[in-house]
Amino acid sequence: MLLTGATSLPGLALLRLLLEAGHGVRCLVRPGSPNAARLEGSAEVVGGDAGRVGDLLRALEGVEAVAHVAGIELAPQVVEAMRRAGVGRLLAVSSTSAHSRYAHRSHPKREGERVVCESGLSWTIVRPTMIYGSELDRNVHRLLRFLDRSPVFPVFGPGTNLWQPVYYEDCARGAFEALVRPEAVGRDYDLPGARPLTYLELVRTAAAALGKRVRVVRVPLEPVRRALALAERLGIPLPVASEQVLRLREDKAYPYEKAKRELGYMPRPFEEGVALEVARLRELGMVGA
Numbered sequence: 001m002l003l004t005g006a007t008s009l010p011g012l013a014l015l016r017l018l019l020e021a022g023h024g025v026r027c028l029v030r031p032g033s034p035n036a037a038r039l040e041g042s043a044e045v046v047g048g049d050a051g052r053v054g055d056l057l058r059a060l061e062g063v064e065a066v067a068h069v070a071g072i073e074l075a076p077q078v079v080e081a082m083r084r085a086g087v088g089r090l091l092a093v094s095s096t097s098a099h100s101r102y103a104h105r106s107h108p109k110r111e112g113e114r115v116v117c118e119s120g121l122s123w124t125i126v127r128p129t130m131i132y133g134s135e136l137d138r139n140v141h142r143l144l145r146f147l148d149r150s151p152v153f154p155v156f157g158p159g160t161n162l163w164q165p166v167y168y169e170d171c172a173r174g175a176f177e178a179l180v181r182p183e184a185v186g187r188d189y190d191l192p193g194a195r196p197l198t199y200l201e202l203v204r205t206a207a208a209a210l211g212k213r214v215r216v217v218r219v220p221l222e223p224v225r226r227a228l229a230l231a232e233r234l235g236i237p238l239p240v241a242s243e244q245v246l247r248l249r250e251d252k253a254y255p256y257e258k259a260k261r262e263l264g265y266m267p268r269p270f271e272e273g274v275a276l277e278v279a280r281l282r283e284l285g286m287v288g289a
């Protein structure tokens, strides 16, 4: 089995599951990856870039399946290399951003998914929501550290939009089942958390897991969006697009009946996952005791 993206949070958890189940795993890791040390001693590691067909071809020697976690945007190269190497089975990790009505989020994911679906390979696609669960996540651990330090938390807009973050081990379990179950071939699955929460609920649940009470300060979203839209019309370069601000208002809640039925997918509630994350961050001294 070839695994890309093994050094990421979901990749590491998927690697653990594959090794526990007795699969031989080769990880394709970019030369100079700052995260390569995370894999030490666990699996075979080969250097290479998943965006380069030549690197993939070398890594695919003797391999029967690919778990591609490194980004659905690289699907064209992965599919081409697999076809040329005669490797038939592909699990591709996309994202529920593919469902967004905002093109800058959905288009690259949908395009990658299209390449996978039209590949003629035995493919399966999984789409996690926002992944959390350790200091390696890009979102909840930052939120927890902020809440740990500050009694006040700014929320842009009303904070009533829905989120459904998935604990990284649940996401990896879903991806693992999707990879190993033959009936998952030609199927795609959303992998969200157990239930949707409003952003305010998410913040309060995270604060409660730290044993803190938080005072939320609401910051109106519309003036920020209008200012950004005006700057865009004037051609002023900006670090965020007005569409990105709009996406803060988009609900990110997804049913997962199909994954439950076909993969036995049973994600844990956010309360449980965030408590585990707080315990982990405390162990590392990243939040107070």
Ligand SMILES: NC(=O)c1ccc[n+]([C@@H]2O[C@H](COP(=O)([O-])OP(=O)(O)OC[C@H]3O[C@@H](n4cnc5c(N)ncnc54)[C@H](OP(=O)(O)O)[C@@H]3O)[C@@H](O)[C@H]2O)c1
Pocket (backbone or CB within 6 Å): 004, 005, 006, 007, 008, 009, 010, 011, 028, 029, 030, 032, 033, 034, 035, 036, 048, 049, 050, 051, 068, 069, 070, 071, 072, 074, 093, 094, 095, 096, 127, 128, 129, 130, 131, 132, 138
């Ligand atoms: N994070 C989320 O909340 C989230 C939500 C939904 C879906 N996902 C999906 O989950 C997957 C992992 O996401 P992440 O956010 O955890 O990613 P990440 O931290 O950015 O990690 C990306 C992983 O892919 C590797 N990678 C990237 N480009 C590569 C290339 N050209 N060649 C070889 N390896 C490459 C990285 O290796 P290095 O060690 O070299 O950086 C890393 O292991 C992605 O497919 C992402 O779309 C993530």
